Amino acid sequence: MTVTETVAPSTRRLSTAKALSEGIAQEMERDDSVFVMGEDVGAYGGIFGSTGGLIDQFGPSRIIDTPISETGFIGAGIGAATEGLRPVVELMFVDFFGVCFDQIYNHMAKIHFESGGNVKVPMVLMMAVGGGYNDAAQHSQCLWASFAHMPGMKVVVPSNPYDAKGLMISAIRDDSPVVYMFHKGVMGLPWMAKNPRSIGPVPEDAYTVPIGKANVVHPGSDVTVVSLSMSVQHCQDVAEKLDGEGISAEVIDLRSVIPLDREAVLESVAKTGRLLVVDEDYKSFGLSGELAATIVEHDPTMLKAPFARVTYPDVPVPYARSLEQAALPTRERIEAAIRSLVRA
Amino acid sequence: MDGAQRLGFYRQMVRIRTYEETIRGNYHADKTPAWDIGAGLIPGEMHLAAGQEPVAVGLCAHLRDDDAITGPHRPHHLALAKGVDMHRMTAEIYGRVDGLGRGRGGHMHLFDPAQHFSCSGIIAEGMPVAVGQALAFSRKGTDNVAVAVAGEGAANQGAFHEALNLASLWKLPVIFIIEDNDWAISVPRDSSTPIKSNAPRGAAYGIPGERIEGNDVETISDACGRAVARARAGEGPTLLEIHTVRLWGHFEGDAQAYRGAELAVAESHDPIPIYEAKLRAEGLLDDAGVAAAKAEAQAEVDAAIAFALASPVPDPSTLSDYVFA
Ligand SMILES: Cc1ncc(C[n+]2csc(CCOP(=O)(O)OP(=O)(O)O)c2C)c(N)n1
Numbered sequence: 001m002t003v004t005e006t007v008a009p010s011t012r013r014l015s016t017a018k019a020l021s022e023g024i025a026q027e028m029e030r031d032d033s034v035f036v037m038g039e040d041v042g043a044y045g046g047i048f049g050s051t052g053g054l055i056d057q058f059g060p061s062r063i064i065d066t067p068i069s070e071t072g073f074i075g076a077g078i079g080a081a082t083e084g085l086r087p088v089v090e091l092m093f094v095d096f097f098g099v100c101f102d103q104i105y106n107h108m109a110k111i112h113f114e115s116g117g118n119v120k121v122p123m124v125l126m127m128a129v130g131g132g133y134n135d136a137a138q139h140s141q142c143l144w145a146s147f148a149h150m151p152g153m154k155v156v157v158p159s160n161p162y163d164a165k166g167l168m169i170s171a172i173r174d175d176s177p178v179v180y181m182f183h184k185g186v187m188g189l190p191w192m193a194k195n196p197r198s199i200g201p202v203p204e205d206a207y208t209v210p211i212g213k214a215n216v217v218h219p220g221s222d223v224t225v226v227s228l229s230m231s232v233q234h235c236q237d238v239a240e241k242l243d244g245e246g247i248s249a250e251v252i253d254l255r256s257v258i259p260l261d262r263e264a265v266l267e268s269v270a271k272t273g274r275l276l277v278v279d280e281d282y283k284s285f286g287l288s289g290e291l292a293a294t295i296v297e298h299d300p301t302m303l304k305a306p307f308a309r310v311t312y313p314d315v316p317v318p319y320a321r322s323l324e325q326a327a328l329p330t331r332e333r334i335e336a337a338i339r340s341l342v343r344a
Numbered sequence: 345m346d347g348a349q350r351l352g353f354y355r356q357m358v359r360i361r362t363y364e365e366t367i368r369g370n371y372h373a374d375k376t377p378a379w380d381i382g383a384g385l386i387p388g389e390m391h392l393a394a395g396q397e398p399v400a401v402g403l404c405a406h407l408r409d410d411d412a413i414t415g416p417h418r419p420h421h422l423a424l425a426k427g428v429d430m431h432r433m434t435a436e437i438y439g440r441v442d443g444l445g446r447g448r449g450g451h452m453h454l455f456d457p458a459q460h461f462s463c464s465g466i467i468a469e470g471m472p473v474a475v476g477q478a479l480a481f482s483r484k485g486t487d488n489v490a491v492a493v494a495g496e497g498a499a500n501q502g503a504f505h506e507a508l509n510l511a512s513l514w515k516l517p518v519i520f521i522i523e524d525n526d527w528a529i530s531v532p533r534d535s536s537t538p539i540k541s542n543a544p545r546g547a548a549y550g551i552p553g554e555r556i557e558g559n560d561v562e563t564i565s566d567a568c569g570r571a572v573a574r575a576r577a578g579e580g581p582t583l584l585e586i587h588t589v590r591l592w593g594h595f596e597g598d599a600q601a602y603r604g605a606e607l608a609v610a611e612s613h614d615p616i617p618i619y620e621a622k623l624r625a626e627g628l629l630d631d632a633g634v635a636a637a638k639a640e641a642q643a644e645v646d647a648a649i650a651f652a653l654a655s656p657v658p659d660p661s662t663l664s665d666y667v668f669a
Contacts, residue, residue, distance in 0.1 A: 039528075039529065039531065040529045040530045040531060042530070042531075043530050043601070043602040044529065044530035044602060047529070065530075065531050065535055065536075066531075066536075067497070067500035067528075067531070067535075067536035067537065068467045068468070068497045068498060068500055068501050068528055068536070069500045069501060069502070070501075071502055072500075072502075095466075096466060096467075098466065098469075099466065099467075099468075099469065099501065099502070099503070132382065133380075133381050133382030133387060133388060134382055134387035134388035134439070134450070135388045135389055135450075136388060136449065136450035136452060136453060136465070137448075137449070137450075137453065138452065138453070138464070138465040138466055139388075139389065139452075139465060190379075191379050191380065191381055191597055192380060192381050192382060193380045193382055193383070313663065313664065314667070315663055315664050315667055316448075316667070318447070318448045318658070318663065319388065319436075319439050319445075319447060319448060319449055319450030319453070320439030320440070320447035320448065320450075320657055320658045321382075321387060321439060321657070322439075322447075322657040322658050322659070322660055323447065323448070323658050323660060323662075323663050325660075326660035326663050327663055
């Protein structure tokens with residue numbers, strides 16, 4: 001576990017989207033084998049800004065707008081990667097994985113294993129995740145557990161601009177396929193409500209954030225709150241508020257689901273004896289259950305209070321705001337869960 | 345085609361345009377000053393079909409209530425021309441309990457079983473569903489048809505090709521309609537598709553294909569009429585690619601910087617003033633007729649919005665309803 005890392009000093013503040021695209025650009029400058037393809041990654045700059053400005057710098061031969069043929073171009077990314085290129089491929093929304101999942105889990109994720117380690121697939125598959133802006137059932141899901149469930153893919157989930165850039169650079173340099181999931185709410189987009197944490201200091205030079213290392217973003221001693229992606233921002237807000245009331249929550253940003261930094265969670269829970277998982281993915285058969293199992297397998301007596309989770313209920317994402325807000329892991333739900341855990 | 349029918353086409357196109365313009369105005373009205381996609385009475389993505397009215401009107405002239413349409417993410421024109429209840433559709437777009445999907449679905453997920461109408465936000469994925477509806481019609485021995493509508497961007501998706509193959513193999517009463525509005529978000533057609541027309545793709549599956557230029561409701565109606573008749577007669581599927589125009593952004597809020605000068609050209613191809621001028625020249629329409637069509641449409645749309653606004657928002661305690669039958 002790394003306690004909040006010392007950021008190379010920088011006063012320059014970027015949105016997560018800008019930090020992410022800068023990470024791609026710096027790797028493209030360093031390494032000719034890196035290229036980008038996906039829908040609307042060129043002139044549009046990515047629907048959520050992940051490739052903003054790249055077309056101007058690198059031109060259409062390295063920033064390739066594709067037809068709406070996800071099986072085709074994700075498969076093409078795999079082939080290019082096995083022949084030595086380092087593609088960064090964008091699937092516009094995770095929700096669209098249904099049309100192309102075979103390429104992802106039967107090919108991208110398994111080739112290295114099936115070849116006995118002789119064929120590498122150094123590819124980044126990035127995609128937007130998450131809801132909260134009423135985009136309904138087919139455009140709002142997180143689904144990281146669905147990818148994490150299938151062996152062979154790393155799954156990266158940044159919560160802030162600094163990590164977004166460093167994790168992207170690590171992902172591009174990784175010899176394994178990396179699924180890079182950016183939450184629309186953390187991108188700092190001008191056209192979507194955002195937490196100020198979505199814009200933050202980002203060093204100008206290239207740097208890496210290790211994949212598989214969680215980060216304590218708010219140290220505490222009463223309760224361990226484990227989260228990822230957008231929900232980390234909510235947890236930080238709540239932890240800061242509760243500090244003032246003498247409730248000390250330790251917030252851990254997992255930063256990746258695969259590898260999962262179980263050590264970081266165990267170390268914190270050993271100290272606090274209480275665990276809350278905050279996860280915007282569906283409740284059942286996912287990350288929250290996996291973390292509960294991690295504790296139980298290690299030492300069932302660690303917990304002083306029952307395991308708790310604030311997750312997305314097992315319901316497709318509803319359109320109406322009244323329903324979606326009731327389903328999301330909001331600050332209110334997180335705060336209530338922490339309060340009842342420390343009372344328990 | 346008689347005058348009454350042509351006037352009917354005009355009025356229906358005006359009705360749809362009035363709907364889209366009003367939704368557009370209301371969508372933006374409460375997202376100021378800081379434009380936020382999740383704010384206001386109509387939040388989320390909004391894909392409007394201004395310019396594509398001739399496709400919906402020309403097609404639906406040949407459909408009955410019990411014929412089916414599966415539409416794409418840009419569905420309003422098709423839903424309205426098909427006869428989907430405007431009040432309940434609007435209530436859905438406003439996320440209210442009296443909406444078609446009780447506020448669960450939203451504008452990309454409109455389901456009206458009375459009109460056998462549905463749509464999906466996943467590109468091309470409605471097309472195989474239309475094949476299944478046609479399979480049901482043929483097994484039941486009716487002469488109903490199923491229509492799959494998608495954009496030209498969708499014709500590069502596997503589901504489109506699989507659906508064509510199945511429909512032809514089983515000789516089903518399906519009409520595949522490609523609405524070619526030249527753009528898939530920011531990607532122009534010639535950057536996604538190596539051939540000028542999708543019509544020949546039908547031949548690959550033994551399906552007659554035709555591309556229709558001009559965005560003219562009468563030409564479109566004629567072609568759709570032939571395809572529907574062929575399907576009803578048990579002669580199998582047809583593929584029609586209709587060249588139309590996207591007058592507005594891909595979704596509301598799209599600045600369209602990628603369109604450059606092409607946008608002004610597109611606007612000069614607005615099919616409604618063009619059709620209006622044609623009917624005026626032939627003496628079928630005058631100022632009073634135009635004003636009446638617009639006033640009538642606006643009154644209907646305003647009533648639908650009033651209906652939506654009067655309907656309650658869903659109670660959070662009902663969140664888990666309707667997951668299973
Ligand atoms: C499988 C899938 N991939 C990508 C998208 C994102 N997307 C939504 S609309 C669109 C463009 C569609 O273009 P076209 O089919 O031509 O229809 P148009 O929007 O022009 O009406 C894209 C890429 C999606 N919804 N589903």
